[in-house]
Amino acid sequence: MRDAGALLLARARATGARSLAVVGTAKNAGKTVAIAAVAAALHAERTPFGLCSVGRDGESIDALEAIAKPRLFLRAGTVFATAAALLPRHPAVEILEVRAERGALGPIAIVRVRAPGFFEIAGPSSASAVRRIVQHLLELTGFAVIDGAVDRIAALRNSEDAIVVAVGATAATQAHALDDVCALVARLRLPRFDAARPALHVAGALTAGMAAELVRAGERRQVVVADPTQVAFGGRAFLALAVHLTLRCERELRPIACTVAPRSPQRAFEPRSFLRAVAAATGLPTYDVYAGEEAA
Amino acid sequence: MSAAWSLASASAIGIDWLLEAIAPAGDFGRRTRAGERIFGPGDEAAALAAIAAVDRVAHAFAPARLDELSATLAAAPDPGLLVARALAGDVLADAEFFEVLRLLDALIEARAAIEGFDGFELPDSERELRAALAAGRSPQRTFYLDSEFDAELAAAREAAATCQAAYDAARGRIASRVVRALGVEHVREGEFVVMRDSLKGSVPPEIHVVREAPTYLLCELVLDDAALATLALRAVADERIAELEERVRIRLSALVRENAATLEAQCARLGELDVLIARARFAQRYDTIVPEIVTSATLAFEAAHYLPLATTLQTHGRRYEPVSLDLAGAGVITGPNMGGKSAALRTCGFLAACVALGLPVPARNARLSLFEEITWLGATPSDEEDARAERGLLSAFGAEIVELRAFFERGAQRPLVLIDEFARTTSPREGRALLIALLERLRTLGVCALATTHLSNIAADAGVVHYVVAGLRELPPQAEGAVDLDAALAQIADAMDYSIARVAERALPRADAIDLAGILGLDAGLIARAREVL
Numbered sequence: 001m002r003d004a005g006a007l008l009l010a011r012a013r014a015t016g017a018r019s020l021a022v023v024g025t026a027k028n029a030g031k032t033v034a035i036a037a038v039a040a041a042l043h044a045e046r047t048p049f050g051l052c053s054v055g056r057d058g059e060s061i062d063a064l065e066a067i068a069k070p071r072l073f074l075r076a077g078t079v080f081a082t083a084a085a086l087l088p089r090h091p092a093v094e095i096l097e098v099r100a101e102r103g104a105l106g107p108i109a110i111v112r113v114r115a116p117g118f119f120e121i122a123g124p125s126s127a128s129a130v131r132r133i134v135q136h137l138l139e140l141t142g143f144a145v146i147d148g149a150v151d152r153i154a155a156l157r158n159s160e161d162a163i164v165v166a167v168g169a170t171a172a173t174q175a176h177a178l179d180d181v182c183a184l185v186a187r188l189r190l191p192r193f194d195a196a197r198p199a200l201h202v203a204g205a206l207t208a209g210m211a212a213e214l215v216r217a218g219e220r221r222q223v224v225v226a227d228p229t230q231v232a233f234g235g236r237a238f239l240a241l242a243v244h245l246t247l248r249c250e251r252e253l254r255p256i257a258c259t260v261a262p263r264s265p266q267r268a269f270e271p272r273s274f275l276r277a278v279a280a281a282t283g284l285p286t287y288d289v290y291a292g293e294e295a296a
Numbered sequence: 297m298s299a300a301w302s303l304a305s306a307s308a309i310g311i312d313w314l315l316e317a318i319a320p321a322g323d324f325g326r327r328t329r330a331g332e333r334i335f336g337p338g339d340e341a342a343a344l345a346a347i348a349a350v351d352r353v354a355h356a357f358a359p360a361r362l363d364e365l366s367a368t369l370a371a372a373p374d375p376g377l378l379v380a381r382a383l384a385g386d387v388l389a390d391a392e393f394f395e396v397l398r399l400l401d402a403l404i405e406a407r408a409a410i411e412g413f414d415g416f417e418l419p420d421s422e423r424e425l426r427a428a429l430a431a432g433r434s435p436q437r438t439f440y441l442d443s444e445f446d447a448e449l450a451a452a453r454e455a456a457a458t459c460q461a462a463y464d465a466a467r468g469r470i471a472s473r474v475v476r477a478l479g480v481e482h483v484r485e486g487e488f489v490v491m492r493d494s495l496k497g498s499v500p501p502e503i504h505v506v507r508e509a510p511t512y513l514l515c516e517l518v519l520d521d522a523a524l525a526t527l528a529l530r531a532v533a534d535e536r537i538a539e540l541e542e543r544v545r546i547r548l549s550a551l552v553r554e555n556a557a558t559l560e561a562q563c564a565r566l567g568e569l570d571v572l573i574a575r576a577r578f579a580q581r582y583d584t585i586v587p588e589i590v591t592s593a594t595l596a597f598e599a600a601h602y603l604p605l606a607t608t609l610q611t612h613g614r615r616y617e618p619v620s621l622d623l624a625g626a627g628v629i630t631g632p633n634m635g636g637k638s639a640a641l642r643t644c645g646f647l648a649a650c651v652a653l654g655l656p657v658p659a660r661n662a663r664l665s666l667f668e669e670i671t672w673l674g675a676t677p678s679d680e681e682d683a684r685a686e687r688g689l690l691s692a693f694g695a696e697i698v699e700l701r702a703f704f705e706r707g708a709q710r711p712l713v714l715i716d717e718f719a720r721t722t723s724p725r726e727g728r729a730l731l732i733a734l735l736e737r738l739r740t741l742g743v744c745a746l747a748t749t750h751l752s753n754i755a756a757d758a759g760v761v762h763y764v765v766a767g768l769r770e771l772p773p774q775a776e777g778a779v780d781l782d783a784a785l786a787q788i789a790d791a792m793d794y795s796i797a798r799v800a801e802r803a804l805p806r807a808d809a810i811d812l813a814g815i816l817g818l819d820a821g822l823i824a825r826a827r828e829v830l
Contacts, residue, residue, distance in 0.1 A: 001478065001480035001481060001482060001483065001488070001490070001494075002480070002481045002482055003481065003482040003484070004484075005484075006482075037484065040484075040485065073485070084389070084391040087389065087390065087391060089389070089538065089541065089542060089545075090534070090537060090538035090541055090542075091534075091537065091538075091541075092390055092440065092441040092541050093390065093440070094434075094438050094439070094440035095390055095391050095393075095394040095438060095439045095440070096436070096438045097438075098373070098391055098394060098395060098398075109391050109394075112438070114440060115453070115456065115457075115537070116460065262489075263514070268509065270509075270510075270511055270512075271489055271491070271511070271512050272491060272511065272512075288489065289484065290484070290487065290488055290489040290514075291488070291489035291490075291491060291512070292480065292481070292482055292484065292488070292489075293491070
């Protein structure tokens, strides 16, 4: 049993990243557990860091599905961005700034934890606002951890984040969960296009409808998007269409690892076989935060 | 701010542009401006004082300093909601105290920026509130409900920190034993998984198995009595801290409540300052002067700039010719197309609007009165079609007549009426008759009015003053073949003498229309035929 948070952090640093984003294949994919593990590792090594979220996270009960969720326990010194309206009365936090960026719950505050406690993290609504907040957290602390919302990977655009993909026991079967994680990882790992070969550059987002048209038309050129976040469809639709197209991007993202959460409120998968299957299917080093195991 | 002009008139004379140019930077300023009145007849002293104040600020401060102050005012938070909550007895949140402090910072910065200038008062009336919040303020301008606010809070936090350290140590000892027993590197906080095949021997006593599965155990640490005791003590300390933190918030909220009137008054002052700064920046940018304001219906100025046009020409690299005019009562302005007749009308309206808004004017010198309203009759520059569509079935002529009727029905005592080729879309004979009748009426009423027209002898027959635009100094070469419109316009501008002179009532207006049509590329045969017909 090893410290998965520390291992993820080491992988991120090995790529030169100053920020680490966790995105999930679905709700309850274990993002918060992975984030908490990374936060605990950063705290243990006394590295200042900032934390923000693309959506709402850290609440004790899932706001949409009323399922108990792991909360974010943050130690003194942690800087995080959240809706000012979600700041707890206790423990009091140090307000560093109230920003112009807004989320669904109002303006975003940047705060520093002064006494340990559980906190709710709710980031701004737009991807560009998330990037501005991340940049600010980097200026304040030197390292940022981003809790990505389900399938809102637009917030990764133009970023240098090391990306961790979280997959949980949320699909009906392990095979379905593997399909989901393969599709997301494949999308995030779109390779850079080859300038020497013919290419069709797509301005803006590539939708499933546009991709289907290209497949029907027998497109053989590289289909190039600005970056992987511009592929506006995922899951099985992505796997089905991507196999017929040479999808490429101008600017690559940096997925570095996966995490597995073999238990969910609905079901549990066998931890080790799930861990190994995800590693084998995605080709990325994969960690089980609960068991502290790694598969490559 | 209640308008002394219709939307169409505002559009014709560039008031939208002007309002944008003097837009305050922040919410307070926008609120102040919304409540401002427009100066009219009888407000001469107040208007002059307002204009002089803008001029003094424009001359007293460097542009960079005004820019900085403007940025400060733009960033100042509006405490309206939190003040209302405090007045309603709510206990404010920490982020709200932070916002109060940001406002107090803006006041300090604004006060420092205007230090030594005796034209604006920003008293330090928020001193007590600032002092009360100071304990929570860091040099980095953050806010924390610091222990300095309350001695008991300090003690409770210390106790909680001691409990936390004791708990961490106790849990650490248990975790170390588990790490050794399991032969692993690390045991995470909360639930963790132990794979059965990695378990050497039985489950250590420090582990509670939450759930057993065929291949793994879901576990958590069992806390011993010492750890549980520290945990209980920490929970008690936490409760006490929460209580004391809220006690501080209640006290600070009461202070905000007591200072609500002060905060509101200071916000109003910041609003006034924002409006003043925005106007002073306008004055600096456009090199304005304080006009002489008279009580008789007068509009006289030298080298005035119609700024919406001047700035547009500047962005296109073209020359702008300032306008000079001396108008008392009603007058007619004639001259060639593209000679600046309409621009002269707009300059009149623009300068009158500046003074009505309490602004210095962009001219070398100016003497003018305050007008009860500014009315534009005739073509509007860009939204003519939209306006006409709104009027339904009315033709352009019909719309003019309806507007004119409404003007007389309002019965303004001292209006400024600007008439751009009135009745140009009806028969020239009847249009001429209507224009003469209108000018006669305006003259009789003593109204300050200026009308552009291409019709002959209007000034003489209506008994009003006649001005003429000088027109083309020399004829630029006629174009042959395809015409570069920008080049042709520049050529016309270079050849045109835009100066306006008062002439005899019966002086014939210059047209230059056929020459201009040639320069703009109309085919030579058509031009030649037009000259024959003429």
